[in-house]
Amino acid sequence: xxxKVSSQSAASARRRVPRGAPQLAVELRVTAVHLYRRxxxxxxxxxxxxSQFSVLSMLDRQGPATPREIATHERVQPPSxxxxxxxxxxxxxxxxxxHPNDGRQVLISxxxxxxxxxxxxxxxxxxxxxRQLNDLTPAERETLANATEIxxxxxxx
Amino acid sequence: xxxKVSSQSAASARRRVPRGAPQLAVELRVTAVHLYRRxxxxxxxxxxxxSQFSVLSMLDRQGPATPREIATHERVQPPSxxxxxxxxxxxxxxxxxxHPNDGRQVLISxxxxxxxxxxxxxxxxxxxxxRQLNDLTPAERETLANATEIxxxxxxx
DNA sequence: TATTGTTATACTCTATAACTATA
DNA sequence: TATAGTTATAGAGTATAACAATA
Numbered sequence: 001x002x003x004k005v006s007s008q009s010a011a012s013a014r015r016r017v018p019r020g021a022p023q024l025a026v027e028l029r030v031t032a033v034h035l036y037r038r039x040x041x042x043x044x045x046x047x048x049x050x051s052q053f054s055v056l057s058m059l060d061r062q063g064p065a066t067p068r069e070i071a072t073h074e075r076v077q078p079p080s081x082x083x084x085x086x087x088x089x090x091x092x093x094x095x096x097x098x099h100p101n102d103g104r105q106v107l108i109s110x111x112x113x114x115x116x117x118x119x120x121x122x123x124x125x126x127x128x129x130x131r132q133l134n135d136l137t138p139a140e141r142e143t144l145a146n147a148t149e150i151x152x153x154x155x156x157x
Numbered sequence: 158x159x160x161k162v163s164s165q166s167a168a169s170a171r172r173r174v175p176r177g178a179p180q181l182a183v184e185l186r187v188t189a190v191h192l193y194r195r196x197x198x199x200x201x202x203x204x205x206x207x208s209q210f211s212v213l214s215m216l217d218r219q220g221p222a223t224p225r226e227i228a229t230h231e232r233v234q235p236p237s238x239x240x241x242x243x244x245x246x247x248x249x250x251x252x253x254x255x256h257p258n259d260g261r262q263v264l265i266s267x268x269x270x271x272x273x274x275x276x277x278x279x280x281x282x283x284x285x286x287x288r289q290l291n292d293l294t295p296a297e298r299e300t301l302a303n304a305t306e307i308x309x310x311x312x313x314x
Numbered sequence: 315t316a317t318t319g320t321t322a323t324a325c326t327c328t329a330t331a332a333c334t335a336t337a
Numbered sequence: 338t339a340t341a342g343t344t345a346t347a348g349a350g351t352a353t354a355a356c357a358a359t360a
């Protein structure tokens with residue numbers, strides 16, 4: 001299962017020889033997919049899915065938004081977001097209100113129940129990853145922090 | 158949407174002050190999810206989905222494997238893999254053969270068509286990410302390479 | 315006519331429970 | 338009895354196309 005790169009010892013692997021963008025792209029993609037799945041597997045006890053929580057989290061950070069704004073932010077098509085919004089509304093975690101100026105639009109906002117859930121879920125949701133990160137050296141965490149910043153710029157484009 | 162951390166300029170953000178594991182966990186998770194979705198959005202022209210390609214890619218790297226082995230590697234339950242295998246078999250990208258010693262088991266292997274598709278798809282699939290990586294500095298790529306190695310260890314646990 | 319949101323429809327991915335065949 | 342794989346069933350996430358309401 002492991003490639004030649006990952007068969008290195010954990011200690012020696014912390015510093016690697018530079019490699020070209022294509023090879024790094026493959027490794028980074030595979031790792032991102034695995035991390036995504038691993039993170040998702042930690043959420044099985046949650047009341048909401050990863051996608052659903054992402055919407056709640058966005059609303060918590062930014063305040064009310066229209067379905068289209070949320071869909072754009074989450075990089076899904078409007079009908080997909082309509083569905084997710086419907087599920088979250090059924091759970092009474094969000095609510096729809098009419099837009100004050102534009103009758104076509106709808107404003108989605110967190111209910112108190114939704115806001116509470118965001119706070120409680122966040123800690124639990126990140127517990128596994130935080131534990132893993134705690135086992136790393138400060139230098140390794142610094143590397144991940146820097147990488148996160150780079151990736152954030154990259155995915156924002 | 159952006160936190161105070163990400164509001165730093167791209168240049169100054171390359172070196173960051175250390176922070177605790179919990180905060181890093183949140184940022185890393187959000188970034189991983191966005192990267193995953195961004196990568197997936199680049200695959201719309203592919204003939205196979207991200208999950209399907211992951212199976213083909215594993216078989217290409219490791220050779221024939223049983224459905225259970227593939228399911229474990231992909232971190233899904235056996236019935237889910239049965240379905241994916243069925244779809245890939247319908248596309249004639251993989252084939253099932255009886256296990257030589259154990260009548261219960263099945264060996265899944267790439268067909269020539271599947272092997273060709275893996276090679277062709279890989280380049281196209283990683284083109285977007287490779288382009289992004291090419292725009293980075295060598296030091297940034299090195300940071301991502303080191304981070305990838307750390308994350309690989311982390312997700313392997 | 316353009317935009318927002320929804321509905322209709324369909325497909326993939328995933329899971330749990332139950333079943334069949336083999337060890 | 339235990340294991341490998343599948344089938345049955347269900348739900349979530351996603352998409353495109355078509356529609357209604359509003360600007």
